[in-house]
Amino acid sequence: MRTFQYGAALGVLATLASCSPKNPYIWRPARRQYGAQPVDSETLRAAIDSDALLAHARMLEDFAYRQPDPADRNRLMGGAGHNLTVEYVAGLLNATGYYDVELQPWSTLVPLGGNASFFANGVSQNASLFSYSASGNVTAPVVAVSNLGCAASDYPPEVDGAIALVSRGSCEFGQKSALAGNAGAVGAVIYNNIPGGLNGTLGQPRALGPYVPTAGISQEAGLALLELVSAGTEVTGALDVVSEIEFRSTNNVLAQTKGGNPNATLVVGAHSDSVAEGPGINDDGSGVVGILEVALQLANYTTTNSVRFGFWSGEEEGLLGSTFYVDSLSNASLAQIKLYLNFDMIASPNYFLGIYDGDGSSFNISGPPGSAEAERLFEEFFDSIGQNHTATEFSGRSDYGPFLDVNIASGGLFTGAEGIKTEEEEALFGGEAGVAYDINYHGAGDNVTNLNMEAFLINTQAIAHSVATYATSFESLNQTALAKRSVGGANFRRSLHAPRCSPSCFGGGMQRRDRFRSTKLGVMYG
Template sequence: MFRQLGILALAATATFAQDVDNEGADVHAEFWKKPWASSKGLQHLVKEKSLLDCAQTLEDFAYATEGRNRLAGSKGHNDTVDFLYKELSKLNYYNVTLQPWSALIQESGDANFTLDGEKQSTSIFSYSPSGNATSPLVIVDNLGCEASDYPAELSGKIALISRGECEFGAKSVSAGLAGAVGAVIYNNVPGDLNGTLGVPSPDRPYVPTVGLSQEAGAAVIAKIQGGAEVIGELSTYSVIKETFTNNVLATTKGGDQDNILAVGAHSDSVAEGPGINDDGSGICGLLEVAKDLARFKTKNAVRFGWWSGEEEGLLGSTYYVATLSEPEAAKIKAYLNFDMIASPNYYYAIYDGDGSTFNLTGPPGSAELEHFFEDFYTKKGLNFTATEFDGRSDYGPFLDVGIASGGTFTGAEGIKTEEEAAQFGGEAGVPYDVNYHQAGDNVTNLALDAFEVNTKGIAAAVGTYSISFEGLNLNTTTVARRGAPAARLAKRWNKQLLKRNFDLQTARRRYADKKCGSKSHDYHLYK
């Protein structure tokens, strides 16, 4: 799961999608022989073993990769995309497409940080530049979201900044503009902090930036406010490269193509681990339901999307939404996102579409999607809670263009409360996923009961909304909710198209070589 949306400076390619062959009348005849999809019918087909087998396949891809991950553009991620494409294509039920794009991806990074000579538990923020600094720390006022928060005495020093409210990348940029030689962002909740600054922009560079726990940050602040000078020694190292990658899209051949239910998860992991809960669980949950749906016919079309580059700042989903024309965006009546659905110390959380808990309301229809999942858990005899609808995962770009959105989530680095432990079991005072963004996020990290339940939640929603959107208070046109309409998203990408030219003909040739049985295996344009 992407931790905080950074400053995006994306390098996009022209859209290239190659559909699987349409078998014509025979396909349609077979489609109409199938029974109608239903919530009950799809849920019945979900099997824990299938989910576990899929998760093991993703782990194998990661462990066969240098770095043991599925980072966007890596061998592990390329194999994930190949696997999804092949599994979906052989169903002959979907138009399966690859949507390539390119961006700067941090392949590796490391950091060391000491305070008065004592080594700290810290991590480098993705896209932080390499660098070294030894200097006193200076506390940044408030949350570091305004230029006025950065005091004059920060010049030549290391900025100590609280997490909260604005983007990590904005804090790093602001620290640099104030003359800081580095930035340390400390958590605003218990526990360590890691994240991404977002893809860097040449005209607003970052300074070396690391994360620090809330506890360590509070201790430093107490010392400084007590009159002591605290010396920090900061060292960061990162490798950032332009990478070609793909979204995978599978749209039912049947169903009303002017009324689409979109369902998504991200296909990549962080560099630090294989990403089997984050978001292999979402990958496999979607694939299981997509396979099962192929046994049924639908009245509405269903589009499954596996987005690359989520961990670098929702890059793949942003690119997808930005390249939709307004008429095409208007066909998507609802989007459901599933990012981390098998956390080991899980809770059952639903995106707060009606804003009743976190006071951030989704586009029309989002409230009803939240209520749908509330009813789902209630019928299972399970407790549920709300999670903030803050755009932290791939539903964010869909919110930006006014598409009704929802989904479920089992928790990341947040700490389970005593009340939640009473509601959902597990251990209070421990993260929902202790291996979040770490090497231990493998098959043994999964809560299989939550995995199966939440996949049945996907099945229930697909079984329901593939037949009818009745009950959703939907917009008839796509409108912006949070100030980033499709035109603005597209403009952000198009500016980059002027800077970097992608060879679309090469893309088509490589893909054609693969389809025709050539020995070339580079059709995904990863290199």
């Protein structure tokens, strides 16, 4: 970790802010001398306005769109658009003089794209690529795998030298690909267990074994092939996978108030990267902008407790940045964190106002002690401003996951991804039932026009309320339970939560468990 060296970045920021005619935003100096008075919810919320949020969002969009190659118009971790995002966030926060700003560097493999095709007896199956797949062009018999392909015993001897046909379900896609390879398969085709096509990620290679060329197909195509193979019909598959993977270096941005009690720290986070397919202005430019603007306005006030803002890279590749950060902390440093709040997608166009289900009352997965109280704080805030709200599953599928794993109280807000809005949600929040919360989720259309500014402002003001509250006191949390909380890194990995994987890493045939199912379902689980 290194302290952010501002110097030359000041000129960079000035250039960034001025060179985009559609973005007039340059950081506004504090209206008062820094730390002139204690922070409170009402005044901090009043400092949040839509113009500033939109201007920040336009800047992030510009970072993506200024790339000459359309394929690079994103903020993928370690890419040009993301690096500019890191500079922008770190530079603005450093310019306040209110924070100790650090860049935390780390490196990893990143999938950049590619394509896949699969033909069975000469007929295209409309296959899609699993990111992190091995590349390869193979022609071989198609052999069906028993059960769900999650155990080595599911792979019959006939799969050696063949293309394994595997159903989605139960375990990670990457596990299926690696087991197929261990059994001698030259490729794997995974078919969906719900209607429609299937794409996703195998996740970074695991110790189980290397991946084979792997593609996804629809449930309809998979079942038709399974019927043929089960009837003894010979099916010859032609699988062609081109997978582009690159080793990249990147940075988390950390900004901690210079004032406030460091032994009572609030951590507030959002992920700064996008997927390769688009600029990611709702996912998660909205969260980045929300916590950034709150941080800039907080610089006007003093705090009793320390506040640390974390901008995590590599969330889309498997919560990598937040996991790296949590793993870097000593037990003593972990014990200083009393609460983590996460904000991932807070301006979805067909939104609902979701609060992570910290008490487990809606989804039967609760957070560590203090999480229920964090949920209640947001519920009471929305009630106080006359806004409907609902619970959203606290499943560890975003950057709060690594904090849950070490037993840190957590909470946050979410407005929906590719899930479909229900009629009940339409009655509560408006919008359109039967349509995805974010029709541009993980797509090229996730730009500034994709933002619902009403939801954006409401949620950012909710962030300001939570920051002002906990920067002043943690009294509203369950202090008795927090005092008993022991922190021991890996010793406290919670079995309720899946292995670290991105919000676009989970699937497993998981479907809506009730009308308010709303987490970022991903596509790593088979």
